[in-house]
Amino acid sequence: MTKPAIDLEADIKPVTDFRANSAAMLAQVRESGRPIILTQRGRSTAVVLDIRRYQALVDELDELRDIARGIADADAGEVVEHDEARKMVLEGLQ
Structure with missing residues (x-):
């Protein structure tokens, strides 16, 4: 079940970016196999996982x-x- 490590630059996004670009971010999750960490007010709040x-x-x-x-x-x-x-x-x- 080994997947690529989280890319701190590409895989941590504000929830506002996710709202605006959810389809592209979901495609990123599917294609990369990596989760996206969503932040709210600078704090981690959720994980989007394939x-x-x-x-x-x-x-x-x-x-x-x-x-x-x-x-x-x-x-x-x-x-x-x-x-x-x-x-x-x-x-x-x-």
């Missing part, structure tokens, strides 16, 4: 949370041995 990139981030976060839960379960001893898991699955198929 939908595929956003979905990839959400999916990756879900996977990382699942991994963390699995590690926590293993650390707590809440695991099922392979043979027992196989038996449970096979019994469930009958």
